[in-house]
Amino acid sequence: MDMDNRPDPVVEPVYPLGFRRHFEDQGNTPHNTSEMRDLILKQARGRSVMSFDVFDTLLLRTDVPEAERFLEISHEMRARLPEDLIAELGLAEITAQDILMVRIEAFRFTYRTGRRIEGCVEGALDDLLAQIARMLDPGGRFTDRLVPLLRAAELAVEAASLHPNQAVLQAIEAFRNNGGRVILISDMYMRGGDIRALIDMLAPGTMAQVERLWSSADEIVSKRSGKIFSRIEAELGEPAEAFVHFGDALPGDFVRPRECGWAAGHLPVPRKAIARRKERLQRFVLAQAELGWDVRSWAKI
Amino acid sequence: MGKDLAMTERAEAQQRLGRDLLGPAVAGYLGKLYRLTRAFEEERGAKVLYVTRAGIRIEQALNAYCTALDLPMPKTGETFYVSRLMACKGIWARDRERAEKMMVEMFARSSLMQFCEVFLRASDVEDFESLRDHNDERGSAHLPEFLCSDTPLAQVVRQHLTEQSALFERYMVSLAPADQPLLLVDTGWQGTIQCLLSDGFPERDIWGAYFARFGGETTDRRHWPKTIGIEFETDTVDPSRPETSLLEHRHLVEHSFEPMGDSVERLVEVGGRITCPQADVLAADRADPLRDPIFYGVMEHLQSLTRGTTPARIAASAAEAWRALARLILLPTPEEARAALDIQRDFDFGQTGASKLLLDAENMPTTGFQKDAQTAKGRVKLSLWKPGQVALDYAPQVARSMNVKRFGLGSDAFAPRALPRDIATATAGPVPAQPRVAVITRTMDRPNFLRRALESVSAQSFKDYVHVVVCDGGDINEVRKAIWDSDVCHSQVLLVDNVVNRGMEAASNIAIDNSESEFVIIHDDDDTWEPDFLQAAVGFLDRPDKSAHLGVVTQSTHVSEEVLPTGEIQVHRTRPFNPGLTGVHVFQMAMGNTFPPIAFLFRRTAYDMVGGFNADYPVLGDWDFNLRLLQHGEIGVIPKALSNYHHRDVGDTQTFGNSVIAGRDTHGEYAPIVRNALIRGGAGFGGDNTAMSTLMGMGLHFDSLLKEVRRAASKTPAQGVANGAVGPGDTAMTDALWCALQTLSDAVTSKDKRMLSRVSQVMTNQNLDRATRMALVVEALGETPTKNAPVPPPDFDTAAYVSSYPEAAAAVESGKSASPYEYFRKLGHARGHMRPSRNGPASVAGMRLYSPAPTLTHGGVVPLSTVSQDPVRVLTPRPDFEFDIVTQEPNGVMVHPTRFGPSVVAFDLNFAQPVRWMSCRLEVPDGRAEPIAFAARIYPQTFADKDVDIRMKSAMTLANNQLLGALGWTQLTPASGRAVTVEFKRQTMKIKVVLATRVSGMPHFAQAYFRGVMFH
Structure with missing residues (x-):
């Protein structure tokens, strides 16, 4: 073939749903939203059950990394302690750092010693709050007041760091209008009730469209372990081929569902968003190091 | 008086250590332990058990912590009278095999009788000596069969085990019902008691909370998911985590938390309660400033905490303390090491005796490991605190270097409040627009x-x-x-x-x-x-x-x-x-x-x-x-x-x-x-195409030579040259050519016009064949002093060389040599040093034993046997030149090639025994009749020395070659079977042999080999 007459190489991104990275780097315009919605629905064609991950999929996070959010939650908890309890329990010296430290210890304890089902273990917000309450009130006299207060602080900060994914909400509505079933599956230390409360806060009416919500904090088995999918199939009475799942985590939202026979769509967090979170995480780690804390073993984006 | 003063000073130093350093670290540990035990109690309904003996002091310390901070103690906490020995006895009835296996492991160095003595020591059996079988010298590995036998002693031991198992069974029930989880609290480190109990009582949910958790290669880790190391769970020291330094000095914690009283070896029933005979002694344990000053200091610190001290502040103080402790443990000064000279650890598992933390060279023990402890290296090996022993036995700067190197520490290791290096240098720059x-x-x-x-x-x-x-x-x-x-x-x-x-x-x-x-x-x-x-x-x-x-x-x-x-x-x-x-x-x-x-x-x-x-x-x-x-x-x-x-x-x-x-x-x-x-585009190398041409040409020649050597070497089973070992420096490649290439490369890159010109003159001399030109270039480059130390070939085993020849390391340290390889090239080789190669075993070991007709490359020593008349074939760096040696009397020879090229081969022969005669026979294949020049001189005389008479024992034509004759060489016109005998005027053990063709116009040796017979 004459070298000069050779056709030009063709360059293409491989995966149609890799658009999210591209779109969100450009910004969330209505045009992008409807395109994304259409691509999700195209992926779901022929399926009767559409499933979504919650955090960073149905509800999108800001650029605050998880570690920093934990510190914000700790500040909020400290700020919400009533004066009478502070006086009664001698909590004047307690800071957000103390609460954060106990929270991380509680996480570790839960994952280390938690109940195992099919080899899986999951932490639960209830356990974290109980540990924090016990640190504040070793005698346990005011647990009934403390725990709800701490939970409210947690949910308030979470809600402030999330906003609904309009493309996913539109896809849910369209899919439901076509007679499809919609479920949510979350690998999270929050129980289903807390997640539901967040969704109700941020995207009112959505839960009316969702048939069921599974949280690994309730089920113990998780998407990441792959053990939850067969349980869902049994509960809904549908075979694996009926399902398509969308989410941002490559192992739990893409690889494992496909291994279990589900279709799956990977909606990764945009690269720039990850980079911004990493940047903030680095600053957080440095700031903690200045205070004498080496948080690298647990601080994540 | 002096001794008492020294003891008091030491006690005060240890007390300060306990109060100022270990105390804050322990406070951090206790905070985590407290929250863990409360969580186990509240969320799992578990029972907390403080395992003797360390658990006694952990409970004391926790009590001090809680009192100071006005916290309620864990509600369910109780002392658990147990030890590894007791656990074995306790589970024996339930899992005999497991219990006996552990007992055999722990008493591996004891005899069966010693085991029985320890086992029955605390029992009601009074007359052990009458039961003892003095003729039974079996080791404790025979315990299982012993326990199945019917000797009176075996029956007594079995009886004791049965009773103790029954008591332990009831003891466990008295502690907690079977469905209540247990949390064992102990210092650490592998969770052996927890493991034994988990195996013996599989129906129970048994957890362990330890100061830290670590193990070795043979550690049983089956139950480790339930074995919680509070400070760390790792098997190796991690400089970025100062608390892991405890791995090098766990006795700091063990010794501090060891109360008065013996280990629990049996249970007894007193007034309906199951306990141990020394329960009162253990319960009465209190820290004494002179007897256990470190723990005393720890308690002082805990008692100084106030109600307002928050968990975060305690943790921050602990982090600071661990940095200082890590420096003390891993980089101690001699004074700090000496302060721990009196610390010793009791033998465990029921055995009497103790071993000292550090070995004092001036007061060495007289039994046991006396021999190994005579040297500093031996003492470090035996010591329970190795960095401390190094600090005691080596000069301060050397000791610090040794410890820094051993743990991979940076110069600012454990500096107070230092940011971890990688955090400190982390940059938070702008987000790259594209993937990196x-x-x-x-x-x-x-x-x-x-x-x-x-x-x-x-x-x-x-x-x-x-x-x-x-x-x-x-x-x-x-x-x-x-x-x-x-x-x-x-x-x-x-x-x-x-x-x-x-x-x-x-x-x-x-x-x-x-x-x-x-x-x-x-x-x-x-x-x-x-x-x-x-x-x-x-x-x-x-x-x-x-x-x-x-x-x-x-x-x-x-x-x-x-x-x-x-x-x-x-x-x-x-x-x-x-x-x-x-x-x-x-x-x-x-x-x-x-x-x-x-x-x-x-x-x-x-x-x-x-x-x-x-x-x-x-x-x-x-x-x-x-x-x-x-x-x-x-x-x-x-x-x-x-x-x-x-x-x-x-x-x-x-x-x-x-x-x-x-x-x-x-x-x-x-x-x-x-x-x-x-080559054409070689302008990048200083604009000198000739130099680049030479470099590329030498590279080609070198590569060809390497392939040839590998091909030849692969035929020789004893070589074991790994196929595909990269690059020059394989066993058969000389260092001369390797270094020559480097010299040329330096000349090219530094634009050394004088050297490049000289190389260019040789390479462009059309009167010489290509191979000869190459050889002359190699020779010229080899004589050129190098600016930089030569990079060793990949196969040169520097570590092995330095280990065998410490003078090389000393020369490098003193700056006389740039590297061990340079030392070998310039001095070591001439002194007969073995050239260590990673490519084969022989060079490092120095000796190879060969089957008949063995072969040997340069750098090796072979013992020559009088039994076999088979020649030892010497492979020189040239694959086409081989040299055979046979002796009629026992001897050994080391061969060092010193020069080789297309037309010359020279090597030194170093004999183990003196030789007086040397007979050499040169054989060439039919059809090749080039004259061979031969010269042999006793070492280290020059060629001008006339100490050698060459007598021809067979008809040979002596023809003088002008150049070679001037060197005192004898030229041989070879034909198959001709021999030359050389007689030396005096005995010698080192001989230099040179064989060469005429310098000009002759091809190199091909398939020529030199057969020699040596005898006294």
């Missing part, structure tokens, strides 16, 4: 390989990449399917369809041009990475001190594999591809690539600088690219095998073969093309 790495995979109709490559990239710990897959003329739909079927992050994959085949290098260029990134790497579809490849490579190039590096390579693993008819890729074996790669040198690269593309991450700016890959080359384009790149800067090396270079060198090597395997013909065709192009 473009991974380029060229593929054509190999979907099975492509899938593996996709997974290799997706598995990388470093995630900021774009994976550009370029389909070079194959079926694009197959490529799309392979990508889709792979569980990889598809949004990071960019597919380029070349539509038609454009060639490997063109495909690379197209892929690179269609991406943007800071770094680029070619990941061929049939190769793979280890998961941390990109992390390590990007991390290397990100370092400020590597900013001038154009790229970095890692070492590689050669993977031999085969594609089965099913399409499965079966890996047959792996071996290091280039284990000696520690630097990328121009002179080495001139011979050939020392690394595969999969190993090489380079900067995009470097790629742009050299204009990309040469699309005209169907093969070797990477070599060409690498050499052009090297003209502009350095390529770094990560000396770790993080990349895998796959070869289909088993089975069908053509269908899926690499270009290096299947494309051998093309490689052969293009090698000179690539070389010539580089």
Whole structure:
């Protein structure tokens, strides 16, 4: 073939749903939203059950990394302690750092010693709050007041760091209008009730469209372990081929569902968003190091 | 009085240690322990058990902590009277095999009788001596069979075990019902008691909370998911986590938390309660400032805490204390070590006695390990606190260096409030617009390989990449399917369809041009990475001190594999591809690539600088690219095998073969093309094409020679030369040529006009044949003093050499030599040092034993037997020249070649016993009649010495060659079977032998060998 007459190489991104990275780097315009919605629905064609991950999929996070959010939650908890309890329990010296430290210890304890089902273990917000309450009130006299207060602080900060994914909400509505079933599956230390409360806060009416919500904090088995999918199939009475799942985590939202026979769509967090979170995480780690804390073993984006 | 004063001073020092350092660290531990025990109690309904003996003091300390901070103690806490010995007794009835196995392990160094004595020591059996069988000398490994026997002693021991098991059973029930989880609290470290109890009482849910958890190679880790190490759970010291320094001095905690009273060896029932005989003594334990000053200091600190001290503040103080403790443990001063001289640890498992933490050279023990403890090295080996022993036995600066090196510590290790180095240098710069790495995979109709490559990239710990897959003329739909079927992050994959085949290098260029990134790497579809490849490579190039590096390579693993008819890729074996790669040198690269593309991450700016890959080359384009790149800067090396270079060198090597395997013909065709192009374009090397020509030519010659040597060496079973060991420096290659190449490379890069001119004169002398020119260049370069210390060949085992010849290390330390290899080259070799090679066992060991007709390369020693008349064949560095030695009396000879070339071979013979005569016979194949000149001199006399008479024992024509005659040589006109006998005027053990052809106009030796007979 004459070298000069050779056709030009063709360059293409491989995966149609890799658009999210591209779109969100450009910004969330209505045009992008409807395109994304259409691509999700195209992926779901022929399926009767559409499933979504919650955090960073149905509800999108800001650029605050998880570690920093934990510190914000700790500040909020400290700020919400009533004066009478502070006086009664001698909590004047307690800071957000103390609460954060106990929270991380509680996480570790839960994952280390938690109940195992099919080899899986999951932490639960209830356990974290109980540990924090016990640190504040070793005698346990005011647990009934403390725990709800701490939970409210947690949910308030979470809600402030999330906003609904309009493309996913539109896809849910369209899919439901076509007679499809919609479920949510979350690998999270929050129980289903807390997640539901967040969704109700941020995207009112959505839960009316969702048939069921599974949280690994309730089920113990998780998407990441792959053990939850067969349980869902049994509960809904549908075979694996009926399902398509969308989410941002490559192992739990893409690889494992496909291994279990589900279709799956990977909606990764945009690269720039990850980079911004990493940047903030680095600053957080440095700031903690200045205070004498080496948080690298647990601080994540 | 003096002794008492010293003791008091020591006690005060230890008390300060306890109060100021260990105390805050223990407070941090207690805070975590407290929250853990409360969580177990409240959320799991568990019972907390403080395991004797350390648990006694842990409970005391926790009590002090809670009192100071006004916290309620764990509600369920109770002392648990147990030890490993007691646990064995306790579970014996339930799991006899497990209990006896542990007892055998723990009493491995004791006899059966000693075991029985310990076992029954605390029992009601009063007259052990009457039961003892003095004739039974069996070791305790025979315990199981002993316990099955019917001897009176065995019956008594069985009875005791049965009783104790029954008591323990009731004891466990009295502590907690079977369905209540138990949390054992102890110092640590492996959870052995917990493990024993978990095995003996499988129906119970038993957890353990320890100060820390770590183990060794034989540790039973089955129950470790329930064994919680509060401060850390790791088996090795991690300088970034100061608390892990406790691994080197766990006795600091063990000794401090060891109360008065013996270990629990049996249970008794008193007033309906099951307890141990020493319960009162244990309960009465209190810290004493003189007897256990460290714990006393710890308690002082705990009692000083106030109600307002928050968990975070306690943790911050603990972190600070651990940094100081880590410095003390890992880098102690002699004074700090001496302060611990009196500390000792009781033997465990019921055995009496104690061992000291540190061994005092001035007061050595007289029994046991006396011999090993006579040297500093021996004492360090035996010591329970090795860094402390080093501080005691070595000069302060040496001790510090030793400890710093052992633990990989930085100069600011454990400085107060120091930010971890990698946090301190972390930059929070702007977010890069594009992925940092473009991974380029060229593929054509190999979907099975492509899938593996996709997974290799997706598995990388470093995630900021774009994976550009370029389909070079194959079926694009197959490529799309392979990508889709792979569980990889598809949004990071960019597919380029070349539509038609454009060639490997063109495909690379197209892929690179269609991406943007800071770094680029070619990941061929049939190769793979280890998961941390990109992390390590990007991390290397990100370092400020590597900013001038154009790229970095890692070492590689050669993977031999085969594609089965099913399409499965079966890996047959792996071996290091280039284990000696520690630097990328121009002179080495001139011979050939020392690394595969999969190993090489380079900067995009470097790629742009050299204009990309040469699309005209169907093969070797990477070599060409690498050499052009090297003209502009350095390529770094990560000396770790993080990349895998796959070869289909088993089975069908053509269908899926690499270009290096299947494309051998093309490689052969293009090698000179690539070389010539580089030579023509050699202006980069100071504008001197001749020098570049010489470098490339020598590289070719060297490469050919290497292949020849390998081919010859592979016929010799005793050599064991690893196939594919990289580069020059293989067993049979001389160091002279290796160093000469380096000298030339230095001359080229430093534009040494004088040297280059001299080289040029030789190389352009048309009166000499190519081989002779090469030899003269090597000789000239070898005589040139080098500016830089020579880089050792990959096979030179520096560590082994320094170990065998400490004077080499001393010379380097004193600055007299730049490196051990330089020392060997300049001095060691002349002194008869063994040349240690990684390629074979013999050089390091120094001795090889051979079967009849053994062979030996230079640098080895062989004992010569009078029994066998078979010759010992000496292989010189020239594969076509061999030398045989046979003795009629016992002797040993060491052969050192000192020079070789196309026309000359010289070697030193060092004999174990003096020789007076030497008879040599030179045989050449028929048809080759070139005169051979022979000279033999006793060492170290010069050629002018007339101490040698050469008597011809057979008719030989002595013809004088002008040049050789002037050197006092004897020229032989060889024919098969002719012999020369040399008689020395005095006995000698070192002989220099030189054999040479005429200097001018003669080809080098071919298949000539020299047979010699030596006798007294």
